[in-house]
Amino acid sequence: MKTKRLVLDTKKPLGNPSGLKMAEGVTLLLSIAVEYKVAPNLLSTGNYTALAYPFLVNIIPLGYPCWKWINLHIINYKIYKRLMETVKSFV
Known part of the structure; x- marks a missing residue:
């Protein structure tokens, strides 16, 4: 069984925010x-x-930014939490 892979883009976590804002x-x-x-x-x-x-x-x-937030903070919370702990450990 494949595990989920979640990649956190720290520069653009919501994709392309300028296009969404426009x-x-x-x-x-x-x-x-x-x-x-x-x-x-x-x-x-x-x-x-x-x-x-x-x-x-x-x-x-x-809808897209809201779905990204729900996906990261609710659906894939455990993966997101581990990823954020890893990112914070490098800082």
Whole structure:
């Protein structure tokens, strides 16, 4: 049986954070722009559930960093803890 191998990239633990920040920023600005345009009309008609739809677009760029954190700190906690102890022993 193969053992899991977890590699900790200390320089970029979440992959490419600049790309994630850019994707999240673009979708956040887009959702705010859509809200700004449609919110007065939706509030006057009483359609409050439609106000949440543009913010649901932000689940995609926010999901990856959250999944990485859950994967490291909850699912592979024992491996991550041993790896962090090894890294701290070199410091």
